[in-house]
Amino acid sequence: MRGDVETDAALRLRSGPDAAVLLHVAGVTVRFGGVQALAGVSFEVARGQICGLIGPNGSGKTTLFNCISGIYRYGAGRITFDGQDLAAVPRARLAALGIGRTFQNVALFRSMTVRENILVGAHHLGRSGFIANALALPSVAREADAAAARLENFLERLDLASVADVVVARLPFGTQKRVELARALIGGPKLLLLDEPAGGLNHDEVAALADLLRDIRERFALTILLVEHHMNLVMRVSDKVVALEFGTKIADGTPDEVRREPRVIRAYLGDGADASAA
Amino acid sequence: MSAARRPILPVILALGLAVALAFLVSDYRLFQLTMVLAYAIAILGLDMLIGYTGQISLGHGAFYAVGAYTAAILMANFDVPYWATLPIAALICAGFGFAFGFPALRLGGLYLALATFALAIAVPQLLKYKAFEAWTGGVQGIVISKPDPPFGLKLSQDQWLYLFTLMVTVVLFLLARNLLRGRIGLAMRAVRDHALAAEAMGVDIALLKTRTFALSAMYTGIAGALGAIAVQFVAPDSFSVLVSITLFVGLVVGGITSLAGAVFGAIFIVFLPNIAENISKAAPGAIYGVILIAFLYLLPMGFAGLRRRVARPGATAQPPAQALTPSPGTPSPGKSAAEIRIKSG
Numbered sequence: 001m002r003g004d005v006e007t008d009a010a011l012r013l014r015s016g017p018d019a020a021v022l023l024h025v026a027g028v029t030v031r032f033g034g035v036q037a038l039a040g041v042s043f044e045v046a047r048g049q050i051c052g053l054i055g056p057n058g059s060g061k062t063t064l065f066n067c068i069s070g071i072y073r074y075g076a077g078r079i080t081f082d083g084q085d086l087a088a089v090p091r092a093r094l095a096a097l098g099i100g101r102t103f104q105n106v107a108l109f110r111s112m113t114v115r116e117n118i119l120v121g122a123h124h125l126g127r128s129g130f131i132a133n134a135l136a137l138p139s140v141a142r143e144a145d146a147a148a149a150r151l152e153n154f155l156e157r158l159d160l161a162s163v164a165d166v167v168v169a170r171l172p173f174g175t176q177k178r179v180e181l182a183r184a185l186i187g188g189p190k191l192l193l194l195d196e197p198a199g200g201l202n203h204d205e206v207a208a209l210a211d212l213l214r215d216i217r218e219r220f221a222l223t224i225l226l227v228e229h230h231m232n233l234v235m236r237v238s239d240k241v242v243a244l245e246f247g248t249k250i251a252d253g254t255p256d257e258v259r260r261e262p263r264v265i266r267a268y269l270g271d272g273a274d275a276s277a278a
Numbered sequence: 279m280s281a282a283r284r285p286i287l288p289v290i291l292a293l294g295l296a297v298a299l300a301f302l303v304s305d306y307r308l309f310q311l312t313m314v315l316a317y318a319i320a321i322l323g324l325d326m327l328i329g330y331t332g333q334i335s336l337g338h339g340a341f342y343a344v345g346a347y348t349a350a351i352l353m354a355n356f357d358v359p360y361w362a363t364l365p366i367a368a369l370i371c372a373g374f375g376f377a378f379g380f381p382a383l384r385l386g387g388l389y390l391a392l393a394t395f396a397l398a399i400a401v402p403q404l405l406k407y408k409a410f411e412a413w414t415g416g417v418q419g420i421v422i423s424k425p426d427p428p429f430g431l432k433l434s435q436d437q438w439l440y441l442f443t444l445m446v447t448v449v450l451f452l453l454a455r456n457l458l459r460g461r462i463g464l465a466m467r468a469v470r471d472h473a474l475a476a477e478a479m480g481v482d483i484a485l486l487k488t489r490t491f492a493l494s495a496m497y498t499g500i501a502g503a504l505g506a507i508a509v510q511f512v513a514p515d516s517f518s519v520l521v522s523i524t525l526f527v528g529l530v531v532g533g534i535t536s537l538a539g540a541v542f543g544a545i546f547i548v549f550l551p552n553i554a555e556n557i558s559k560a561a562p563g564a565i566y567g568v569i570l571i572a573f574l575y576l577l578p579m580g581f582a583g584l585r586r587r588v589a590r591p592g593a594t595a596q597p598p599a600q601a602l603t604p605s606p607g608t609p610s611p612g613k614s615a616a617e618i619r620i621k622s623g
Contacts, residue, residue: 069478095480103478109471112464119461120468124480126461130489133460134453140460147461187479 022047022191022223023068028077030063030247037063039247040077045191045240050217050224052234052255055244056267062104062195064244065227069101069193070094081191095124100189102180104196110169114160114179115151117168121183122147147186154182157219158212174205178212185216191223192216198230206230210237231268235259243267296444305436309508310548312440315447316504317544321528322454322537323497328526329534330458331490332470333383337394339521340401341371341495343512345502347405350420350512351413360425360507364446364500371499372492379491383484398522405514419513422506443504450497451537458537466490467535498525531573533580542581546573 023045030038038060045051055061066072068079070091079086081099089097100121109117125147128140155161158178163171168179177197184192197213198206210233217224228234234241234255241258243251251261258264299311324338348367352358358366382393405414414420427438457463468476469483477483506512524547532543554565577584 071474090482091477092480092482095478101478103475107472107475109468109475111471112467116464116467120464120476120479120481123461123465123468123476128461130457130462130493133462134457136456136460144460183479 020046022082023225024078024080025064025068026078026080028064028067028074028079030060030067030072030074036247038067038074041244041247041249042077043242043249043252045223045225047223048217048221049239050213050226050237052238052241053225053227053244054229054231054234054241054258058246059244059267060247061227061244063247065193065195065225068225069099095187095189098188098190099193100184100187100191101193102177102184102195102197104199106173106176106180108168108176108180108183111167113165113167114171115155115164117179118151118154118160118182118186119147121186122150124187150186154186158182158185173200177201177209181212181216185220188220189222191225194224194226194228196228196230197226198228198233206233209233213237293448297441300433300437300440300444305434308436308440312436312443312508313505314541314544314548315440315443316501316508317525317528317547318501318541319447319450319504320498320501320525321532321543322451322540323494323501324525324529325534325536325540326454326458326466326490326497327494328529329536330463330466330470331487333386333487333491334388334391335394335491335494335522336391336526337396337398337522338494338498338525339517339519339523340394340397341375341498342502342505342521342525343401343405343517344374345371345499346506346512346517347414347420347502348499349503349506350422353422353507354420355413361442363503363507367499367503368496371502372496374499375492375495376488379488379495383487383491395519395522398519402514402517405517415513417514419511419516421511424510425507439508443508446500446504450500454497455537462486527570531570531577531580533577533582533584536580536582536585538585539580539582
């Protein structure tokens, strides 16, 4: 089964549309009443990239994240994913399009086991409906077997096999985050949206997370967009960093370029500070 | 999944006992047991909606009434055989459920509970409405006759109806078990626990909730039809709001998200009024209330919770009791205020 997943990923890398850009954000503008939350933000994320979206509180990074994940509608601008305009796509269709996500502070199905939580992530891969399921048609069993095989692979990969039948509410926070990641990955996304993945993790866990993100990017040929406060993680793991302040983009480049950008240093640490110290 | 690994033996023993009872107890007891089965089906339908999907209905008595009247009207006015009324009642109630659920489920939470409650209040009066009197019999209701056993079987009418109802119950429970342990059941529970996350996994929340509501109404409608055939009589006053509340009591006492719980809950609501009346002829309602409270105190997760505790001592399985109160992280399925502002801005 592991082989299958890797073949999927390799195929996707070769056969995707020629365009190197997977996610294209162009002039996105959002107003909350009189407050301009985003003022014409544009950037691109290339296939296979890990892109970090940073900015101080209130800079609009979470708003932007919510626009991409379909929670907010934007007044002006355009977000295209794999060549498709996202404005007209209902939220429930995003997973099937190839956009997976995790949530700030973790949003698991609390009363369900690890196994069940991750299986829900494979929901959009199934086709069987109420009647087929109630009658237990053979197609349902085939679908369930396929999902179960994928599940075993992800349980193992994310080191969750030993807690597979534990109800998630009773797991430590760091483990819950891995469950959430597995739930997002089992659906086979092209783009993974991570909302503050380092939030609530200790120093060692953040280091492990950085390794894990790089590892899954390679293994599943993923593109990752992460919104993150944790500068250290973003700088370590990202190929590209976009910095926002007051709803506008103030920097866009490699971690080193963004780290040296005077406006980023000012926004984060005030005048005369060195962002690399963060 | 965990349901698949459960031992099948207790189920077979219970079924064997259920069949044996047809030949061991009086006709009146069999009538009561037939009602237990009908209510078990209704409670299972309610459980799919409330327990699994987390949508509260206080109005399922309305669907029970529609199912009962469908059976009675078809049998009394159109000479439809009793067994053929069940699929028709199922279709009609599923249709009603879909039509009502589609707008009502957008309300969500307590507002959905109120909307369904309003339905339960309206239905008995609609059944008395003059324009429908030719069919519904108005305030008088409809009397129907109990079916005879087929194929010249040497059974009493009550024995046959009990066994027939048992067959229907087994089939409906089997279908529900298949559905609830598969990807649809998983999606239902996901919607209950965290709707936004379920949507991000590709679950079409509005569609899932509406279909579940229709299915739930369908089960309750079949139960109503079986109940009407057993009672041999339908009248508007038999379907007051109390039916809805009684089903809800059965669900909670039995324990949510449990097939066996639905049966326990049905036993409770059929036999408790008798027990209460035996204790005090003067105030059976008060006795009923006291026993009910005692049960909720002793078995906070219902009979099903007790079974889980006995089966896995120590492993205090996280009960899905919070189903009734959405977790704080769960935004309402409706549009958020922020979203609306953005659109207008």
